[in-house]
Amino acid sequence: MRTVIFGIISYLLFAACSNAQTDFDKYFENQSMRVDLILGGNKHMQSVYLLEIKQEPFWGGSINNLVDELGYGEYHFTIRNKESDELIYSRGFCTLFEEWRTTEEAKSINKAFYQTVTFPYPKEEVIFTLNERRKDGSYNALLTMVINPDDTNIRKEKVPDYEVVKLVDNGEPANMVDLTFIAEGYQLDEMDKFKADVKRMADYILSMEPYKSQQHKINFWAVCSPSIDSEADNPRRDKWVNTAVNSSFNTFYIDRYLETGDVISIRDIAACAPYDHICVLVNSDKYGGGGIYNHFSIGTSDHPSAREVMLHEIGHGFGGLADEYYTSDVAYQNFFDLNVEPWQPNITTLVNFDSKWKHLVDPSTPIPTPVSKKYEDVSGVFEGGGYVEKGVYRPAVNCRMKTNEAEGFCPACQAALTKMIEFVTD
Structure with missing residues (x-):
C-alpha cells in the first residue's frame, strides 16, 4: 500500500546503518571533500552532472555520527569504501532545483542549478552515489561514480x-x-x-x-x-x-x-x-x-x-x-503528495502519524484538532x-x-x- 511505503522504505534504507557508526580515523582525514554538481531538467525529468571535486581544509561535522539515520531530504548521497563496500558516510539534503521543479515555469522550460555536497576527505577510493526521493518516498539513483582521493585533478586551492x-x-x-x-x-x-x-x-x-x-x-x-x-x-x-x-x-x-x-x-x-x-x-x-x-x-x-x-x-x-x-x-x-507521509518532522498527512509528534499529543486531544x-x-x-x-x-x-x-x-x-x-x- 502506498500509505505505508515511506515508513518502510526509510526503515529499510537507514536501519542497516544503525548497528555501528564508522571509525572516522580508519577511513577519513580531518578535511573535507566537496563534490560540485549540476542538476538540470524540468518538471518531468532531471539529470545530474559532475562539475569538479575539491579538497577543503576543515571538517566541521561529527566524527561519530557519519551515517545519516534521520531520513530527511529530497536527495540523499552515500559514500562506500570501494574495497570493502562498507557504507562509511551518508547524508540527506534538499536543493533549490527541486523547489523550482514544482513551479509553473518548470512545465515549459529546462533549467540547471549548481549543487554541492561535502563529506570527510577519504583516505582510500570510495563509491559516491547520489539518490533522489520519489514522490512515493522510495529512492532512485541518479549518479554513481568512483572517487580516488589521490586524483591529481582534485582541486586543492587555498x-x-x-x-x-x-x-x-x-x-x-x-x-x-x-x-x-x-x-x-x-x-x-x-x-x-x-x-x-x-x-x-x-x-x-x-x-x-x-x-x-x-x-x-x-x-x-x-x-x-x-x-x-x-x-x-x-x-x-x-x-x-x-x-x-x-x-x-x-x-x-x-x-x-x-x-x-x-x-x-x-x-x-x-x-x-x-x-x-x-x-x-x-x-x-x-x-x-x-x-x-x-x-x-x-x-x-x-x-x-x-x-x-x-x-x-x-x-x-x-x-x-x-x-x-x-x-x-x-x-x-502540489509540493506534497497527500498519500505519503512527508519526511519533514513537523508536518503530517496522517498517513503515518505515529512516526511524528504523536507522543506529544494528550490522549484527550482530538485528531485532527x-x-x-x-x-x-x-x-x-x-x-x-x-x-x-x-x-x-x-x-x-x-x-x-x-x-x-x-x-x-x-x-x-x-x-x-x-x-x-x-x-x-x-
Whole structure:
C-alpha cells in the first residue's frame, strides 16, 4: 500500500546503518571533500552532472555520527569504501532545483542549478552515489561514480584570505554545532557592522529554545567576505549590485524569497571555517529570506523582523523543518503528495502519524484538532501547513515555522531541532 511505503522504505534504507557508526580515523582525514554538481531538467525529468571535486581544509561535522539515520531530504548521497563496500558516510539534503521543479515555469522550460555536497576527505577510493526521493518516498539513483582521493585533478586551492572570527566559542568543531555566517552585500569598510550583526543574530538564536538549553553545544563563526557593492539584487526595482554570492530577492517571482544559485561561491567562502550549517547574512533592511535543508540559510540584517526570519530559515536549513503556513503567496504547486507521509518532522498527512509528534499529543486531544481557544496552547494536529489548507497538518496553532509573531518554536519543532543538535554533536 502506498500509505505505508515511506515508513518502510526509510526503515529499510537507514536501519542497516544503525548497528555501528564508522571509525572516522580508519577511513577519513580531518578535511573535507566537496563534490560540485549540476542538476538540470524540468518538471518531468532531471539529470545530474559532475562539475569538479575539491579538497577543503576543515571538517566541521561529527566524527561519530557519519551515517545519516534521520531520513530527511529530497536527495540523499552515500559514500562506500570501494574495497570493502562498507557504507562509511551518508547524508540527506534538499536543493533549490527541486523547489523550482514544482513551479509553473518548470512545465515549459529546462533549467540547471549548481549543487554541492561535502563529506570527510577519504583516505582510500570510495563509491559516491547520489539518490533522489520519489514522490512515493522510495529512492532512485541518479549518479554513481568512483572517487580516488589521490586524483591529481582534485582541486586543492587555498581558501580566500578573509578574516574569520569565532564569535561564540564553546569547543572543538567535531563536538559542536558550527553555525558559520558569511557576509553578503557588505563592503570592506562594513565588516565591523557584519560582525556586530552576526553577534546580534547569535545572541537572539541562543535566547530561543531549544538553542537556549543547548547553547553549550553551539559555535558561531563569521567569515568576512567583502562585496564590491552593498545590499542585494532587487529585480522588481531594477536594482542590480555586485556582491560576494550574487543573492537576489524575487526568487521564483516571489518578492520576499531571497536566494542565490551561486552555491559554489558560498561554499568557497564558507570553507574558510569549519561548518555544520552555512548562514548567509545579507546587508539589507528589506524583508526576505530562504532556507534549504543541508544547503544554506539566508536572511537580511536590518529589517525589524530579521532575527525572527533567520531563526525560521535556520529551522529549514539546519533542522529540516517544513513551513507550517498555508495562506502566503508561494510559487510551489502540489509540493506534497497527500498519500505519503512527508519526511519533514513537523508536518503530517496522517498517513503515518505515529512516526511524528504523536507522543506529544494528550490522549484527550482530538485528531485532527480544532483551531480554538481550548487548544491554542497545546500540541495537536491542526489542519493547514506545507503551503496547503487541506490535507497537511501542523503541530501547533502557531509556531515560528508558521509566523514571525509566534513566541518561538512549538514543542514538536523544539524536539526535532534538539534531535538534530544531538545527532551533529554526539
